[in-house]
Amino acid sequence: MENPECLKLDNQLCFPLYVIAKEMTGLYRPFLDELDITYPQYLVMMILWEHDGLPVSSIGEKLYLDSGTLTPLLKRLEAKGFISRKRKKEDERVVEVFITESGKALQLKACEIPGKLLKKIDAAPEDWIALKESVQKILNKIEK
Known part of the structure; x- marks a missing residue:
């Protein structure tokens, strides 16, 4: 039999990653509630603010x-008026997503969220950068 120590919750990497993801999402909730969007909707909007018409x-x-x-x-x-979906003329199987004027206005309000979050957690910026880089390295290895 393998070492049973390897199955203790305190010895798992997946558990603190799961908890921090859950807790971080929870920290975003009050700020996103003000914008009337959920965390997954926020992620979509961030992508579209960077690359409209995907x-x-x-x-x-x-x-x-x-x-x-x-x-x-x-x-x-789309029902909230933040995006519109349109079929591509050249290939109607492809649906593209565009930000509306309301979606652009939402971006201005959302710009405050990262600062509010950093203030709420009170961690040094270099700690955030190091954590993101470490997690991204692991994610890149998983994706291969």
Whole structure:
């Protein structure tokens, strides 16, 4: 039998990653509630603020979401008036997503969120950078 110590929760990397992801999402909630969007919707909007007019498939790739998860999320954002979805003229199978004027106005309000979050957690910027770089290294290895 393998060493049972390896199955203790305190010895797992996955558990603190799970908890920090859950807690971070929870910290965003009050700020996102003010904007009337959820955390996954916020992620979609951040992608579109950076690259407007992306196909749904590209958004899904960037967020690691399948179309079954992404489509209802996009429908809710569209119902709120933040995005519009249009079929590409050259290939009607492709749906592109565009930011509306309301979505652009939302970006101005959302710009305050990162600063508010950093203030709430009170960690040094270099700690955030080191954590992000470490997690990204692991994620890159998983993706290979």
